[in-house]
Each structure stands twice: as C-alpha cells, then as structure tokens.
Amino acid sequence: SQTIHQWPATLVQPVGSPLSLECTVEGTSNPNLYWYRQAAGRGLQLLFYSVGIGQISSEVPQNLSASRPQDRQFILSSKKLLLSDSGFYLCAWSVIELTGAIYEQYFGPGTRLTVT
Amino acid sequence: AQSVSQHNHHVILSEAASLELGCNYSYGGTVNLFWYVQYPGQHLQLLLKYFSGDPLVKGIKGFEAEFIKSKFSFNLRKPSVQWSDTAEYFCAVGPSNTGKLIFGQGTTLQVKP
Numbered sequence A: 001s002q003t004i005h006q007w008p009a010t011l012v013q014p015v016g017s018p019l020s021l022e023c024t025v026e027g028t029s030n031p032n033l034y035w036y037r038q039a040a041g042r043g044l045q046l047l048f049y050s051v052g053i054g055q056i057s058s059e060v061p062q063n064l065s066a067s068r069p070q071d072r073q074f075i076l077s078s079k080k081l082l083l084s085d086s087g088f089y090l091c092a093w094s095v096i097e098l099t100g101a102i103y104e105q106y107f108g109p110g111t112r113l114t115v116t
Numbered sequence B: 001a002q003s004v005s006q007h008n009h010h011v012i013l014s015e016a017a018s019l020e021l022g023c024n025y026s027y028g029g030t031v032n033l034f035w036y037v038q039y040p041g042q043h044l045q046l047l048l049k050y051f052s053g054d055p056l057v058k059g060i061k062g063f064e065a066e067f068i069k070s071k072f073s074f075n076l077r078k079p080s081v082q083w084s085d086t087a088e089y090f091c092a093v094g095p096s097n098t099g100k101l102i103f104g105q106g107t108t109l110q111v112k113p
Helices: none
Strands: A003-007 A010-013 A019-026 A032-038 A044-052 A055-058 A065-070 A073-078 A087-096 A102-107 A111-115 B003-006 B010-014 B019-021 B023-026 B032-038 B044-050 B056-058 B064-068 B073-078 B087-094 B107-112
Touching: A003 A087, A010 A019, A019 A032, A019 A087, A019 A111, A032 A073, A044 A065, A044 A073, A055 A065, A073 A087, A102 B032, A102 B044, B003 B087, B010 B019, B019 B107, B023 B087, B032 B064, B032 B073, B044 B056, B044 B064, B044 B073, B073 B087
Parallel strands: A010 A111, B010 B107
Antiparallel strands: A003 A019, A019 A073, A032 A044, A032 A087, A044 A055, A065 A073, A087 A102, A087 A111, B003 B023, B019 B073, B023 B073, B032 B044, B032 B087, B056 B064, B064 B073, B087 B107
C-alpha cells in the first residue's frame, strides 16, 4: 500500500533562517506531487505541484521554492523565512491513470511551521 | 477566477441532528468534486468524490453529496450526525487532467453529545 511521510512534524524557526521540509511517498511510481499551505479559516492553498523529477510548477508568488530530486521525494524550501510563512504545510500525491486522468489526492500528516 | 465557496465556517449540532454543508464552485470546465475531512489530530482524508454518472454519491460513514450542475453546487449531507463526526470539512474541485485541486475555506463541525 502507498504511504506518504512528512518531516519534521513541527518546526519553530526565526525570521530570516532557511527552511527545508521533506515529503516522501512509498508504494507508487511517478506520482504527481503537491505542496499546500493550510491557514486557519482559509482552507488549503496549492503552492507547488510536480509531474516528474525536476518539473515544478508554482501556483502563487511567494518566498518559497520546491524541488523534486527523486521520483518520490518532494522538498519545500526557503532561503529566508518571513513571519507570514507560518502555517501548516501539507504534501499530497495523486495517481495518474492509464487514461491520463488524475483523480483524488492523498495527503500526508503535515508540518506545523512557526516563524518567530 | 476559479474558486470554491463553503457557506458555513462553523456549525454546531447536537447528536442525531441532520447535517447539510454547502459548497459552490466557479469553474469553466468539467470538474471532479471532492469532500475531504480532517478529524482532530489526523490526516486530511477523502470522504467522497464525484467524477461522472449518478450525481448523488455516497461516501464513508454515512455521508452523501449531491452534484447539481445547474447550481454549481456539491452539498454534503448526513441524516444523523454523531459526536465522532466532529471535524473540519473541505470541499474541493479540480480538472481531471492535472489533478490540481481548489479547496474551499473549510467548515468546522462540532457535534455535541
């Protein structure tokens, strides 16, 4: 069965420090991968998605970047954190059907980031 | 612009009461529709989904949702809620060719025992 891991689970970082959040998926090949940020009362906002190694699409302009160095690894980074980067970050994956269609997404446990 | 609107931000019900959470979307093409649920301390998980066919779809734990294309709505219902249904509920829509989803802002459901 497929599983998705995220770490760390929680993180407290000072403003201006770098960030690296990691997401890995097991039990599937060539998944689509996604990074979301969840803010209280504001739902989930798609930040990045990737259809393959080295292929990243950014959905919103921001202080963050993403990379996919391996098929099942997705990394969210920042060179200098801002207070506004605080939030709950979720990684997700989805399967591409033989028809090319993509359906539901499966979410990881998330990382709670507090920037102080 | 594509958007999803959930009508209720916070709903409080007593056990055995009926539930309906509203969801309306704005999207120009064919969409897949989802309801996700996040129980306290747990992962976001899929409650139910609609891709095509019967517009009334049934999900886990007695939930169902009806897709009304003319109203761009996908409301979630449950005839009788339980205390264990206390959670945050998210409606999401997206095209099937990218898998990208647009989420509503979420509805927090509190069920009183």
